[in-house]
Amino acid sequence: xxxxxxxxxxxxxxxxxxxxxxxxxxxxxxxxxxxxxxxxxxxxxxxxxxxxxxxxxxxxxxxxxxxxxxxxxxxxxxxxxxxxxxxxxxxxxxxxxxxxxxxxxxxxxxxxxxxxxx
Amino acid sequence: xxxxxxxxxxxxxxxxxxxxxxxxxxxxxxxxxxxxxxxxxxxxxxxxxxxxxxxxxxxxxxxxxxxxxxxxxxxxxxxxxxxxxxxxxxxxxxxxxxxxxxxxxxxxxxxxx
Numbered sequence: 001x002x003x004x005x006x007x008x009x010x011x012x013x014x015x016x017x018x019x020x021x022x023x024x025x026x027x028x029x030x031x032x033x034x035x036x037x038x039x040x041x042x043x044x045x046x047x048x049x050x051x052x053x054x055x056x057x058x059x060x061x062x063x064x065x066x067x068x069x070x071x072x073x074x075x076x077x078x079x080x081x082x083x084x085x086x087x088x089x090x091x092x093x094x095x096x097x098x099x100x101x102x103x104x105x106x107x108x109x110x111x112x113x114x115x116x117x118x
Numbered sequence: 119x120x121x122x123x124x125x126x127x128x129x130x131x132x133x134x135x136x137x138x139x140x141x142x143x144x145x146x147x148x149x150x151x152x153x154x155x156x157x158x159x160x161x162x163x164x165x166x167x168x169x170x171x172x173x174x175x176x177x178x179x180x181x182x183x184x185x186x187x188x189x190x191x192x193x194x195x196x197x198x199x200x201x202x203x204x205x206x207x208x209x210x211x212x213x214x215x216x217x218x219x220x221x222x223x224x225x226x227x228x229x230x231x
Contacts, residue, residue, distance in 0.1 A: 045213075
């Protein structure tokens with residue numbers, strides 16, 4: 001059974017770059033699409049983007065100018081960088097597997113709360 | 119972007135009774151070439167990530183109890199829990215994957231009456 005786990009700082013200062021890593025265990029990252037999704041407190045989820053194991057990416061246009069998703073197949077990990085963060089980027093960040101290029105998401109990692117504050 | 123709107127925002131149902139949650143998309147998510155509705159449903163319990171319940175609008179994910187069912191086509195969809203159990207208390211979300219960006223509804227909070 002594949003398992004995903006997010007890791008990274010829980011506190012980021014305004015204008016800095018948020019960096020998170022998702023480690024995939026129980027299966028190879030060398031198939032499927034691998035996604036980042038965030039959920040502000042009390043709100044619905046927002047899809048950030050995904051990466052295919054080959055390195056091709058698709059991003060939400062609302063975040064595209066600030067987002068980079070990368071993959072390291074040798075470590076079975078993929079990563080998120082979100083630049084120039086503000087308080088509006090405070091959210092629980094999830095990584096998730098996507099079975100196809102127009103996807104539902106399953107499974108999800110447990111999530112990590114990232115707070116943007118000075 | 120396709121906007122997903124759920125109703126009601128919250129719902130209280132007695133144990134053993136039927137619960138119905140609605141989801142409306144701002145444009146059709148029915149893909150004519152394969153006749154599939156690109157719509158999924160999730161359950162989220164406090165402190166947990168969303169859990170996939172249904173995809174293709176009506177296909178139940180493996181391991182999901184058969185009291186959960188999905189229906190609808192085009193722009194109007196329904197998640198039905200046929201006989202509410204205590205463990206079904208959660209927030210439920212619909213999500214469209216017809217076009218990018220893939221978008222979620224605002225959620226429906228289901229409680230016990």
